[in-house]
Amino acid sequence: MISSIQILAFLFILVTLAAAADLYKVLDVDRSASEQDIKKAYKRLSRRYHPDKNKDPGAEDKFVEIAHAYEVLSDSEKRQIYDRYGEEGLKAHEDGHQASNPFDMFSNFFGQRSQQQTRRGPTSMTEFEVQLSDIYTGANIDFMIKKQILCDHCRGSGAASDGDIHTCSGCGGSGMKIVKQQIFPGMFAQTQTTCNECSGRGKVIKKVCPHCGGSKVVDHTAHYTLEVEPGMPEGHQVVFEGEGDESPDWEAGDVVLRVRSRKDRGGWRRKETSLYWKETIGIDEALLGFDRNLTHLDGHVVRLRRTGVTQPGFVQKIEEEGMPIHEHRGSFGDLFVEYNVVLPMELSPKTKRKLMEAFVGMEGSSHPSGDEL
Ligand SMILES: [Zn+2]
Ligand SMILES: [Zn+2]
Structure with missing residues (x-):
């Protein structure tokens, strides 16, 4: 009897230890990750491990773990508590609160996105040639992509400062103008047109951002590492989610690399x-x-x-x-x-x-x- 209780206690400790995996590691992000990074990581991993799609044993546990990590790290208050006091601190904080259902969270996350109809930026597809020997052994290959990112000075507003964004005086911020036209003496027709002063945005910028010249985006060279897995099939697609051109008007699309072996001079x-x-x-x-x-x-x-x-x-x-x-x-x-x-x-x-x-x-x-x- 005693020994079986001891074993149970031991197992319990093991389970607790296993559950306390570092939440940042679970989402595969740095401790300094931005909200955006955390969101992206959740998007990528929760899809990959969703039990509807992934039938591997352990995928469901992983999915639940990912949901928990996202729940904590996407909430700035919980994240602070976790950073300071770890899981124990969170437990004390959440005492009495109902834990979220990871499946509801998943459908909320993706459901809301489709309701909002977020426009997605273009996906770029690139043929990427590597040495056949790299596909044989597996390799990490660094590469660069020139792309547009949101201007870090104005964070995509295009204005020199927040104070330089004014409500359009031509339309009062509605983006539309009512134009009165006389069609007969004494007879007027009203037509609604897009405001010509703000192009329908409702806002005008008095002083443009000196960094991007008001274009809201700047050119940037981004560095990535392509992980070539041993035996990757020809034309295998590796997706870098959300790494396409950025714009305030859309959510960045993906960068997709199609991996192929270079015609080998060695005769293979x-x-x-x-x-x-x-x-x-x-x-x-x-x-x-x-x-x-x-x-x-x-x-x-x-x-x-x-x-x-x-x-x-x-x-x-x-x-x-x-x-x-x-x-x-x-x-x-x-x-x-x-x-x-x-x-x-x-x-x-x-x-x-x-x-x-x-x-x-x-x-x-x-x-x-x-x-x-
Ligand atoms: Zn206007
Ligand atoms: Zn700017």
């Missing part, structure tokens, strides 16, 4: 999980057999060995020496080695005579005689 060819290599051998090797070393994409050596005759164009299959199979750690496709046979440009009379002697004695030789000798 890839088709899905198979690799192809052409090896050139001499006539002696084609006839007598050989033992050669082939240096693979990551530098390891594959032994190419044959005894007996190798026909030109013969393809040798070497299992498990192809490309890694994406998302199946430790599994590989096959390697196909095609043999080219090169003949010597000319033979010395002595070699010629010796070959004659050899071939005359050979069974099934199609050129049995040597008349000219």
Whole structure:
């Protein structure tokens, strides 16, 4: 009895420890992450782990964990408490409060977005070529993107300061103007048109932002790292969510990279999980057999060995020496080695005579005689 209670207590401690994973780590953000970063991270991760979509065992627990982290970190009061006092402080704070349902939270988050009909900026699609060896081994590749970001001086308003944004005097802020037109003597028609002084915005800027010249956005070079996973299929799309051009008029679209292997000068060819290599051998090797070393994409050596005759164009299959199979750690496709046979440009009379002697004695030789000798 006692021992089972002890085990239970021990398990309880384990469970508590597991639950207290760092909330910033759960959302994969820095402690200095902005509200926007936290929102983006939640958007990305909650979709990925939603049990409707992700059937992996543990996905639901992860989903609940993500929802909890977002609930805390998106609320500035709770976040402050968490930063200072950790989970314990939060528990004390939330005592008696009903914890949110992670599924309601998810549908609220995405539901509200669709109700608001937030316009999304354009998604940019870029073909991104990497070395085949990088796809073989996996690699992190740094790259830059030139894009527009909200001006950090005016935060996208286009005005030098908040005091320089005034309600339009032409329309009183409505963005519309009523124009009275006389169509007959004594008879007027009223038409409503977009205010020409503010272009319908209802606000005018008296002094434009000196940093962006009133355009609200500035050019920026952003740095990213592309994680090339071993065996990534050709054309695999890697999405950098919300990293497209920024504008005050829309929510930034995505940057999508389509990853492809560069046409390799080294002679390797890839088709899905198979690799192809052409090896050139001499006539002696084609006839007598050989033992050669082939240096693979990551530098390891594959032994190419044959005894007996190798026909030109013969393809040798070497299992498990192809490309890694994406998302199946430790599994590989096959390697196909095609043999080219090169003949010597000319033979010395002595070699010629010796070959004659050899071939005359050979069974099934199609050129049995040597008349000219
Ligand atoms: Zn106006
Ligand atoms: Zn500006």
